Amino acid sequence: MLSIKDLHAEVEGKNILKGLNLEIREGEVHAIMGPNGSGKSTLGHVLSGRPGYEITQGSVEFLGKDLLELDTEERAHLGLFLAFQYPVEIPGVSNMEFLKASVDAVRESQGASAYDTVGFMRRAREACTAVDLDQAFLKRGVNEGFSGGEKKRNELMQMMLLEPRLCILDETDSGLDIDALQVVASGVNAMRSESRSFLLVTHYQRLLDYIEPDFVHVLADGRIIRSGDKSLALELEAKGYSWLDDGEVA
Amino acid sequence: MSQEQIDRAIAKDYAAGFTTDIESDTLPPGLTEDTIRFISAKKNEPEWLLEWRLGAFQVWREMVGPDWAHVDYPEVDFQSISYYSQPKSMEDRPKSLDEVDPELLATYEKLGIPLHEQEALAGVAVDVVFDSVSVATTFREKLAEAGVLFCSISEAVQQYPDLVRKHLGSVVPRKDNFYAALNSAVFSDGSFVYIPKGVRCPMELSTYFRINEANTGQFERTLIIADEGSHVSYLEGCTAPMRDENQLHAAVVELVALDDAEIKYSTVQNWYPGDAEGKGGIYNFVTKRGLAHTNAKISWTQVETGSAVTWKYPSCILRGDNSVGEFYSVALTNNLQQADTGTKMIHLGKNTRSTIISKGISAGKSSNAYRGLVRVGPTAKGARNYTQCDSLLIGDQCAAHTFPYIESKNPTGIIEHEATTSKVSDDQLYLCQQRGLDPEKAVSMIVNGFCKEVFKELPMEFAVEAGKLLEVSLEGSVG
Numbered sequence: 001m002l003s004i005k006d007l008h009a010e011v012e013g014k015n016i017l018k019g020l021n022l023e024i025r026e027g028e029v030h031a032i033m034g035p036n037g038s039g040k041s042t043l044g045h046v047l048s049g050r051p052g053y054e055i056t057q058g059s060v061e062f063l064g065k066d067l068l069e070l071d072t073e074e075r076a077h078l079g080l081f082l083a084f085q086y087p088v089e090i091p092g093v094s095n096m097e098f099l100k101a102s103v104d105a106v107r108e109s110q111g112a113s114a115y116d117t118v119g120f121m122r123r124a125r126e127a128c129t130a131v132d133l134d135q136a137f138l139k140r141g142v143n144e145g146f147s148g149g150e151k152k153r154n155e156l157m158q159m160m161l162l163e164p165r166l167c168i169l170d171e172t173d174s175g176l177d178i179d180a181l182q183v184v185a186s187g188v189n190a191m192r193s194e195s196r197s198f199l200l201v202t203h204y205q206r207l208l209d210y211i212e213p214d215f216v217h218v219l220a221d222g223r224i225i226r227s228g229d230k231s232l233a234l235e236l237e238a239k240g241y242s243w244l245d246d247g248e249v250a
Numbered sequence: 251m252s253q254e255q256i257d258r259a260i261a262k263d264y265a266a267g268f269t270t271d272i273e274s275d276t277l278p279p280g281l282t283e284d285t286i287r288f289i290s291a292k293k294n295e296p297e298w299l300l301e302w303r304l305g306a307f308q309v310w311r312e313m314v315g316p317d318w319a320h321v322d323y324p325e326v327d328f329q330s331i332s333y334y335s336q337p338k339s340m341e342d343r344p345k346s347l348d349e350v351d352p353e354l355l356a357t358y359e360k361l362g363i364p365l366h367e368q369e370a371l372a373g374v375a376v377d378v379v380f381d382s383v384s385v386a387t388t389f390r391e392k393l394a395e396a397g398v399l400f401c402s403i404s405e406a407v408q409q410y411p412d413l414v415r416k417h418l419g420s421v422v423p424r425k426d427n428f429y430a431a432l433n434s435a436v437f438s439d440g441s442f443v444y445i446p447k448g449v450r451c452p453m454e455l456s457t458y459f460r461i462n463e464a465n466t467g468q469f470e471r472t473l474i475i476a477d478e479g480s481h482v483s484y485l486e487g488c489t490a491p492m493r494d495e496n497q498l499h500a501a502v503v504e505l506v507a508l509d510d511a512e513i514k515y516s517t518v519q520n521w522y523p524g525d526a527e528g529k530g531g532i533y534n535f536v537t538k539r540g541l542a543h544t545n546a547k548i549s550w551t552q553v554e555t556g557s558a559v560t561w562k563y564p565s566c567i568l569r570g571d572n573s574v575g576e577f578y579s580v581a582l583t584n585n586l587q588q589a590d591t592g593t594k595m596i597h598l599g600k601n602t603r604s605t606i607i608s609k610g611i612s613a614g615k616s617s618n619a620y621r622g623l624v625r626v627g628p629t630a631k632g633a634r635n636y637t638q639c640d641s642l643l644i645g646d647q648c649a650a651h652t653f654p655y656i657e658s659k660n661p662t663g664i665i666e667h668e669a670t671t672s673k674v675s676d677d678q679l680y681l682c683q684q685r686g687l688d689p690e691k692a693v694s695m696i697v698n699g700f701c702k703e704v705f706k707e708l709p710m711e712f713a714v715e716a717g718k719l720l721e722v723s724l725e726g727s728v729g
Contacts, residue, residue, distance in 0.1 A: 048684050051676060072683035082684050088677040092699030101695060102685035109686065141699065158685065 001026050001063060001197050002047075002166060008057035008222075009046045016042040018222035019058070024166070029198040031208055033233060034219035035241045040201045041085060043219070044170045048082040049075050063165065077109035079165030083155040083172050090142040095154065098142045099124055103161050127160040130190070132183045149180040156187045167191070168199045173207040185210030205237035218244060277334040283307060286435055289334050293404045296411060306424040306434030313428045316561070319590035320619040320651055323496075323559050326533065331498055333436045333469070396452050398482075399444040403471050406442035413444055417475055421504040421541045421567070429500040429561075430537040433469045437502070440470035445480035445511070454709050456485045472503040476511035476546075483514040485712055496524075496558060498533045505540030505548055509570065512547040513540060516708055517564075518716055520723075521556035526614075528586030531558025538562065544570030544599070551707045553716040554581040554591060555723040563621065565594035568602035568630075575604040578704040580716070582697075582723055583616030583648070592622035592653075597630035597663070606637040609701050612648035613724060619651040626663035633660065639669040642700050644693065644724070672700075694721040 002024040009017040016039045024030055034040050046053050047060065049072035060067040063078055070078070090098065104114045115123065128135055131153040143151050152172050159167055169188070173181055188198065188211050200211065208216070208230060216232040217224045218241070226232065226244055236243070277288060286307055290300040315326070393400050399410060406414050424434040441457045457472070476482050499521060507513045515538075524531025534557035540548035550564040566575030577593035595604035604624065612618040618641070626633045641650035656665055674696050682692030698705070698717050705713045 050680055072680065073686050073688050076684055076686040084681065084684075088675065088681050090678055090681070090696055090699055092702040093695055094699075098682075098685070098695070101687060101691065102682075105686040105688070105691070162685070 002067075002199075003061040004047075004058070005060075006058040007046070007055070007060060009042060009053055009055050011042065011053055015056075016222055017046065020219075020223055022217065022224060024197050024199065026197060027192075027194040028215065029192065029200065029211065029213045030215045030217065031200040031202060031213040031230075031233060032217050032219050032224075033202060033205075033236060036203075038219045039222045040219055041170055044082050044168045044199070044201055047075075047168060048072065048080060073105070074109075076162075076164075077106055079163075081159050081162055081164035081167050083152075083159055083167065083169045085170040085172075085174065087143050087151045087155055089144045089146075091144050093142050094139055095142050096121065096124060096138045099138075099158060099161055102158065106162055123161060124157075127157045130160060131157045131187055132180075133157065148175045149177065152176060153180065153183060156184055160187065160191065165195065166197050166199065168201065170201045171203065172200075173202055173204060181207065182210060205233045208233050220244065277332050279330050279332045281328050281331070281333060281436070285333050289436060289438060292334065293407070295407055298415065299407060302419070302424070303435050303437075306431050307436075309425040310428065310431035310435055313425075313431055315428045319561050319621070320617065320653070321559050321561060321588040321590050323533065323588070326496075326498060328432075334438055392452065393455075396449055397446040398449065398451050398455075399442065400455055401442055403437075403440040403442045403473060406473070410442070410444065413475065414442070414473065417473055417504065417506055418471075419504075421506060421539050422502050422537050427537060429535040430502050433471060433500050433502045433537070437469045437471035440472045440501070441474075441486075442472070443474040443482065443484065445476045445482045447477045448479040449477075450480065451482040454483050454485060456487070468497075468499045468501070470501045472501070473506075474504070474513060474515070475506045476508060476513050478508045479510040480508075481512045483516070483709060485516040485518070485709060487518045487520070496531055496533055497522075499535070499557075500533075501536045501538075503536070503538040503564075505538075507540060507542045507546035507548050507573075509544045509546060511543070512549075514549045514551070515540070515564070516712060517550075517552040517554070518712060518719065519552065519554045519556050519560075520719055522558075523556050523585065523587050523723075524558040526585045528558070531587070532556065533558060534560045534562060536562040538564035539567065539594075540565070540575070541567045542570055542573035542575060542602075545572045546570055547574040547576070549574075549576040549578070549707070550593065551578040551704065552580070552591075553704070553708070553719065554579070554589060555719050557589070558587060560587075560589040560591055562591045563593055565596070565623075566604065567596045567598065568604065568633075569598045570602075571599040572601050572603075573599055574602070576707075577604075577606045577608070577622075578707040579608045580611070580701045580704045580720070581609070581618055581620075582611040582720060583613070583618045584723055585614040585616060587614075587616045589617070590619040590621055592620045594623040595625070595635055597624075597626045597633035597635070599630060601632040601634075602630055603633070604635045606635070606639070607703050608637075608639045609704055610639075610641045610650055611644065611697055611700065611720075612641070612650050613644040615647045617649045617651070619653060621653040621655075623655040624657070624665055624667075625655075626658040626660050626665065628659045630660050631662050633663040635663075635665045637665075637667045638703075639667070640700070641669075641671040642697065643671070643673045644697075690721075690724070693724055697724060 004020055004022040007017050007020040032040055055068055100120055107114055124138055125135055128138055133153050172184055213230055216228055216230055218226040286303050290303060422430050424431055443455060445451050505513050521532035521534055542548045548566045554560055568575050575595050581589050581591050583589050593606055606622055608620045610618040610620055620639050624635045639652055643650060650671055652669055654667055658665055678696055679689060679692050697720055705716055708716055
């Protein structure tokens with residue numbers, strides 16, 4: 001589904017990704033861990049097409065398309081979703097309005113008919129309940145005055161309604177209390193399917209107690225230096241990233 | 251979102267920029283007493299009105315144009331403007347829509363104006379002013395049943411001279427300012443509304459203005475009188491074809507709300523703004539003011555997206571006790587447009603209240619200024635004002651300014667002023683695009699969200715139209 005080969009990327013002239021390789025097949029859950037500044041968040045933004053990131057080398061194929069050739073919204077239309085680490089506010093634009101416009105745009109691009117308003121509102125209310133947010137949040141401005149945890153749940157709600165093929169969660173677990181973490185985890189687990197894949201970017205092993213990954217990768221200095229199964233995450237938790245520094249970085 | 255993308259998106263065609271090929275009867279350019287006599291004679295006006303016009307002309311000749319606004323444009327040559335133009339076939343005024351020039355009707359259709367009654371938006375009566383002449387008024391009979399008078403001001407001069415004479419210039423005196431004096435001297439047409447005592451006008455009233463002829467100015471004059479306890483909602487819309495030269499529009503609108511009356515006046519202004527290099531476009535120099543008597547309410551709502559230069563301050567004189575003034579404004583400037591707009595709330599009566607919500611949006615290389623005066627006079631015991639003034643910037647080459655003037659001469663007055671400036675951020679656009687929205691849709695959604703408090707004041711049909719207009723005006727502001 002996603003094939004990243006020798007990816008090099010820079011931001012403001014600074015090399016962040018330095019030859020990253022990653023293969024994600026349909027239905028798989030991959031976790032990317034790594035120390036601060038290793039390029040974890042950059043990877044998510046490069047994949048989703050944030051302006052200001054320059055690809056200097058390498059290729060990314062997503063669902064048979066050259067991802068790097070596509071505009072940000074075209075990547076979203078293909079089914080790539082990024083749950084932001086710091087979701088921004090859009091004052092005055094209600095969540096419902098935003099969700100409807102967003103889902104309509106994606107469905108339209110895929111040749112699917114738009115949901116009728118009543119049907120969509122029902123779906124939105126269900127998603128709202130699923131992420132344990134009060135229905136009132138649908139009427140509020142997008143992320144306007146939301147707490148950190150509420151913003152993260154709101155991201156998850158958008159993900160549920162958009163039904164993407166590849167979900168990238170950028171430190172969605174950071175800043176969440178244990179209850180909110182469980183809500184996010186159960187939301188993700190409910191969405192797991194044979195045709196949908198996940199890329200979880202996280203600092204902590206804790207999230208992986210709730211969402212069991214198929215693969216764990218360690219990113220350091222812009223490259224994946226170690227891959228394994230979920231036991232790798234536990235090992236990292238016990239030994240710290242410095243454990244990999246000695247000679248492991250080949 | 252790169253600056254380049256933003257620039258590309260701001261470049262946008264003016265959808266109402268077609269001209270209509272109609273033979274017209276246009277006065278040669280120039281302004282003298284004879285011009286005024288010609289206009290007055292053409293309209294078969296009574297002597298007092300001619301004298302009134304000539305008095306205004308005297309005053310105007312001794313005045314100089316205002317230079318305090320935060321706008322910059324070459325001096326207007328008043329002798330190069332034609333002060334009167336009427337479509338030729340109007341020589342014999344049409345008695346009904348069937349007699350209206352089909353070319354003209356086609357123009358209005360292009361503009362999306364529901365002139366034919368069967369096509370009209372439910373409950374909207376339209377008076378259409380084309381260049382200088384009021385062309386047709388729809389729904390007249392239905393309004394007459396309620397006793398509502400709605401016609402062109404020229405017609406009102408003939409049919410209801412007492413009402414016109416009593417109120418004309420009572421809110422905006424002839425010598426009020428340079429452009430008001432000019433308008434008083436040369437006004438060609440406009441709308442007249444009278445709502446009798448205790449009547450709630452059964453439908454929204456609407457006027458549509460269009461400048462078609464080259465080198466013509468449009469000097470319309472609108473007078474709305476809401477008698478005691480009556481209620482009316484009025485909307486005006488404006489467009490002009492694309493022309494390389496600047497065209498002048500200097501209107502005066504006077505509202506009189508007698509005791510317990512309510513007037514809601516909404517404007518959607520989409521005059522041609524000029525091209526991306528700032529060539530052409532309308533100079534929109536307008537004086538709008540309402541006088542509120544005891545317990546009366548006057549509410550101005552404006553959506554200003556057009557014009558090369560805008561100079562406009564719809565105001566309320568809150569003379570009666572407990573009277574209420576409101577001003578809700580969205581002003582959008584793009585490319586090289588300049589706007590200096592705001593309001594004046596003059597509190598004279600006791601317990602008078604006013605609310606000002608102003609939303610300024612600047613894109614391209616435009617300049618957008620809010621200028622507002624809140625004055626609480628010595629007699630205005632317990633007066634209250636709340637002002638909220640928000641600016642939104644799109645791109646990094648535009649400017650937003652705020653000039654609030656606050657004067658309180660009564661210690662019991664309470665005046666609040668809040669102001670914010672924000673930017674459509676790259677992060678907001680990125681979020682929207684990541685969710686599948688194209689950049690133009692995203693900007694329009696963000697801007698609409700920013701304007702929500704004002705749009706909800708517009709009549710329903712027009713709120714939708716205003717939203718679309720913003721979308722069109724911003725097209726090209728991102729890419």
